[in-house]
Amino acid sequence: MHCDLVIIGGGPAGLAAALSARENGIEDILILERDHYLGGILNQCVHTGFGLHTFKEELTGPEYAERYVNMVLDKKIPYKVDTMVTDIAPDRTVTAMNKDDGVMKIEASAVILAMGCRERPRGAMNIPGKRPAGIYTAGTAQRLVNIEGYMPGKEVVILGSGDIGLIMARRMTLEGAHVKAVVEIKPKSGGLVRNIEQCLNDFNIPLLLSHTVTKVEGDNRVTGVVVSKVDENMKPIPGTEVHYDCDTLLLSCGLIPENELTRGANATMDPKTGGPVANDHLMTSVDGIFACGNVYHVHDLVDHVSEEAVKAGAFAAEYIKEKRGN
Secondary structure, rough: EEEEEEOOOOHHHHHHHHHHHHHHHOOOEEEEEOOOOOHHHHOOOEEEEEEEOOOOOOOEEHHHHHHHHHHHHHOOOEEOOOOOEEEEEEOEEEEEEEEEOEEEEEEEEEEEEOOOOOOOHHHHHHOEEOEOOOOOHHHHOOOOOOOOOOOOOEEEEEEEEEHHHHHHHHHHHHHOOEEEEEEEEEOOOOOOOOHHHHHHHHHHEEEEEEEEEEEEEEEEEEEEEEEEEEOOOEEEEEEOOEEEEEEEEEOOOOOEEHHHHHOOOOOOOOOOOOEEEEEEOOOEEOOOOOEEHHHHOOOOOOHHHHHHHHHHHHHHHHHHHHHHHO
């Protein structure tokens, strides 16, 4: 099977890149998405704050995603959902699978990487204690509440003040939970100022700067955590420990570009961003493989993701035309 352009990821980056490539004359496009629906992580982001740059109005995540999905449907750009890409070869052969097609080998003239990012897991932070139930990344908790319809817990401590953690502090409060504190190891929050105001201050949720969780208590389920102050080297200060009873610990400790497939394609990686090295045309070190959005580097706003993806789609279209000789 051959395809001019394969886009891996049907989130905001992949959708914007596909539309841009179509507008620049590429008809043979295929979007591959592992989730049940197009739209990516935006489907679970039910809060507002999206689209101010792109659409000049404030939208929720699903509303923002819906606009791009509808444009893709209007343009009749082919896509496959529930489809897992398992490999990208340096010659741009994409291996993917789903229950309907089985294993597919797609020879692409160009590939755009738009897989987004994932959260840092608890293991990356070396918190002492056992591994009881009740510990979630903030994004997992967001999906449980907003899509699956489950409450992760009632008494909550959040470690890390990234935007997802701040937004979940508000979301859990609105759903009836008691968020006891947001704990941040750095002297300054990593979240947007508007989220600190709207998600913490408006609900009287304490933000403990220069603090971290130094112990998780509980056997089968979290029963509490110990929070300690840290010094300028981010080392816990003995004697500053404070115990918090809780049944849930949410982790909002940063995002990492989702680049296992990128590494498998032998692309050169940037240790600073965690994404691939790319040139001015957003092409990685592998000829014909482009990257955009959070898989390239983590963005603060989805509007910036879409803007970058539009460029990637145009550059990929230009590359395909040059290879054709037209």
